Amino acid sequence: MRILLAEDDASLGEGIRTALRRAAYAVDWVQDGAAALTAIGDGDIDLVVLDLGLPRMDGIDVIRKVRAAGGNVPILVLSARERASDRTLGLDVGADDYLGKPFDTPELLARVRALLRRSVGRATPTLEAGALSLDPARLTAIWKGHTLDLTRREFALLRLLMEQQGRPLGRETIQQHLYGWDEDVASNAVDVHVHQLRRKLDPGIIRTVRGIGYALGDPSDAAA
Numbered sequence: 001m002r003i004l005l006a007e008d009d010a011s012l013g014e015g016i017r018t019a020l021r022r023a024a025y026a027v028d029w030v031q032d033g034a035a036a037l038t039a040i041g042d043g044d045i046d047l048v049v050l051d052l053g054l055p056r057m058d059g060i061d062v063i064r065k066v067r068a069a070g071g072n073v074p075i076l077v078l079s080a081r082e083r084a085s086d087r088t089l090g091l092d093v094g095a096d097d098y099l100g101k102p103f104d105t106p107e108l109l110a111r112v113r114a115l116l117r118r119s120v121g122r123a124t125p126t127l128e129a130g131a132l133s134l135d136p137a138r139l140t141a142i143w144k145g146h147t148l149d150l151t152r153r154e155f156a157l158l159r160l161l162m163e164q165q166g167r168p169l170g171r172e173t174i175q176q177h178l179y180g181w182d183e184d185v186a187s188n189a190v191d192v193h194v195h196q197l198r199r200k201l202d203p204g205i206i207r208t209v210r211g212i213g214y215a216l217g218d219p220s221d222a223a224a
Contacts, residue, residue, distance in 0.1 A: 001025050001026070001046045001156070001159070001163075001177055002028070002045055002046050002047075002177050002180075003020055003026065003027050003028070003046060003047050003048070003049060004027075004039050004048045005029045005030070006035075006051055006054060006059070006062070007029070007049070007051045007054075007078065008055055009051070013029055013031065015105075016049065016105075019108070021152070021180075022152070023109055023136075024136075024153070026176070026178055026180050027180045028043065028182075029180075031054075031055075033054040033055070033058060035056075036050065036059075037062050037065055037066065040073060041071075044176050046073070046116060046119070046177070047073065047076065047112060047116055047119070048076065050077050050078065050095075053081070060090065063077075066094070067094035074097075074115040074118070075094065075095045075096050075097075076095070076099060076108075076111055076112065076115055077090045077097065077099065078101060078108075079101060080100070081100075082100060096115055096118075097111050097114075113125070116136075120163055129216065131143060131144045131145075134155075134158060141155060143200070150197070150200065153178050153193055154200075157174065157190075157197055160174065160178075161206065162216055164215070164216070166217070166218075167215060168212040168213055168215040169212075169213050169214060170212055171190045171214075174190045174213065175189065175190050178190070178193070190214075
């Protein structure tokens with residue numbers, strides 16, 4: 001999953017980006033409102049973590065413009081503005097959630113997970129497919145009763161494929177959800193991650209869709 005972080009405090013932004021990446025999200029970080037608006041319009045973003053007090057364009061104006069343009073990306077507001085009227089305004093102009101500063105990182109990650117679940121219409125906290133189970137909160141994946149030893153990007157890839165429920169995803173789309181724009185990516189990175197993940201699952205769980213990319217197969221068949 002790909003998250004846009006818009007935060008002008010360098011220390012806080014670095015801390016949030018690190019926490020999100022450790023939770024197996026791809027993160028793009030901008031430090032002003034105008035750059036955030038451009039990134040939302042141009043990028044394949046799954047969720048926005050947005051500070052309100054941004055230079056060049058206030059976070060409230062960013063939300064207004066995104067919603068006015070028909071954008072429905074989930075937006076989690078972070079703000080030191082403590083008045084109830086500020087929280088109400090943020091939600092009324094189109095934010096999906098509001099978290100006051102200072103905040104605990106576990107709560108931030110929990111709210112991110114909740115918004116992402118809601119955005120795909122999933123109520124349960126875990127992803128299930130046959131004998132395959134994935135828990136985004138604990139960063140664990142279980143296959144046939146055994147916990148898989150996955151790297152951060154292998155976990156992110158498996159989560160993405162399970163979220164799509166068998167729909168084929170192109171290599172470029174997968175890459176966009178595994179890497180932020182400031183990270184170096186080898187030309188065969190997606191294929192390498194798929195190869196390594198296949199070695200930890202049964203053959204056929206991740207199937208190649210000729211001319212498109214990859215999709216999650218039916219784990220129930222392999223579990224039988």
